[in-house]
Amino acid sequence: MTACSKSDDPAANNITLRFNNTFKDTPIILGGPNDADATVHTSAAGQTHRFSELKYVISNIRLVKADGSEVGYQTDNLDLGATVVNQAKPQTLEYVLQAIPSGEYRQIKFGLGVRSALNILDEAKFPKFYAEAGANDTEMMWEWGIGYRFVKIEGFYDVDHKKLSVHTGSTVEGEKGDHKSYTQGVDAYRDITLALPRTAVVGERAPRITIRADFDKLLSGRANTIDLDGDIATPSVHTALNMMLFVDNLGGDGLNDKAGMFSIESVTD
């Protein structure tokens, strides 16, 4: 029996998000200088590079219907609505959104990182996400800034395998752009909006959305072409300094570019 009559459809069903981390069309295989399997990529500035570690935080997930109305998925709850995508842990490359109201969805929105209001390492409120982010094999915290790391990349570049290490996170106090509340710091959170190439119909079926995160953009982004030994960047970014170059490449500048490295590969029933 097919879904002819609406009354037969369940009120809700799951959507599975799959994160495919790539260099352009090639899925990334992590590895050190001596790993023959590791995916090696060349930047627009001509620098070869590879990653040994690749993690990022996704939160604030919303689905948008044709009429523009949004269905938020646990957007105020990091335990239930945020995840650390870790290339070294295959199970983290899939994230299941549970009990999404039946309907037809045309867009997906999500945050790369954690928006400021929730980015305070509140272990008492969100113990599960705190533990997941703080685990020894995850290390997605900026303790000194009382916030989460949003992206953590470790790797090597050039023929002599120099160390590449990019960490991003927010240091902002108050609301950036609001003169009354803003005092200092940078906001590395980026809100991503992606149109779905095909409507995701939730109901009898539980669709699967494959999101590509193309890390070619790290050094060769819409915002910045980065030479790791150049004047504007350093290959070790562990503070707010130089960080926004990478933030804008990965997550867009939030104004003209709301996609950054992300795109939709496919929507399947």
Added chain:
Amino acid sequence: MVAGAKNLAVVFFVGLVAAACTRQVSPSAPDNPELPLRIPHGFPALNEAVSNNKPTRHGVALGEKLFHEQKLSGNNTVSCASCHNRSKAFADDQVQAIGIYGRVGLRNTPPIQNLAFMRFYNWDGSMLQLEKQPLVPIITHEEMDSSVLEVIAKLREDRAYPALFGKAFGDEEITPERIFRSLAQYQYTLVSANSKYDRVKRSERETFTDSEERGYVVFRAKCETCHASELFTDQRFRNVGFPMNPSSQEAGRARVTGAVEDYMSFRVPSLRNVAYTAPYGSFGQFPTLRAVLDYLDAGVPHADNLDPILRENGNRIPLSEQEKDDLISFLETLSDPEFADRE
């Protein structure tokens, strides 16, 4: 109209009563009076956060106990006081702070004094409210390497703490916020303003020696612009060309702001109790005050964002040997032995 105005007045009055009642319950109940902060003559206004967390008798007592509590660390060996040693104006004599398992931190331990009057905390000004700071050492790998829930679980099992939280906050619940607030309350009470300098200023029948007096003249001519006000800091961030910390974690103020012009700029340190807080510099580059003065006299390396005052003076603060002697004599008058419990 008249009736409407009357009703408004009633609502307003009821609101006042309600507010007054809430205030009485906690945190400052009759048996837990507010401890008024004495503002020393010439000090700047209190940080706004203090008005939202006014020290109370039991809040401060709890904060002081927590400040010395090793259970704040993962293996119960490190307390705040391990690095923030009262006899050193709540700093220590390490080059960089040493935490749990002997792990070495990024920076030199800052003294804790007159924090109620500061607008920025930490060498890079990353914190604007003292209540937000205690979580950092609790969770940092090189400091206490614990978590606030781990700490709370230990404090709940302790015989003393639940009652102390009850006295300070009205009930025995132990929450992260209460830990942070009581620690801040205690630190707000750590005011140093009874040095020889203060007593001379207050004309309490004490006078500078000749060397101290000459040093004070040098200080006013060559140091006071940055080490300004009765806090002896203008609380601005400046790159004064000190040798740089090679760690990729360090960018000075730029760590927070992301701005290239803030690279390796640090908050101008207060000079109060400076004779107690060697070594000096953001990661303890200088073993003595003399070494700092020698360095500044010899001239510092160029940097694009080198402080304009240094740049205008040929990247140096010229000082004769006599001036250095006198300056150190003066700086020693900023020591407050009562504050450091050295009397």
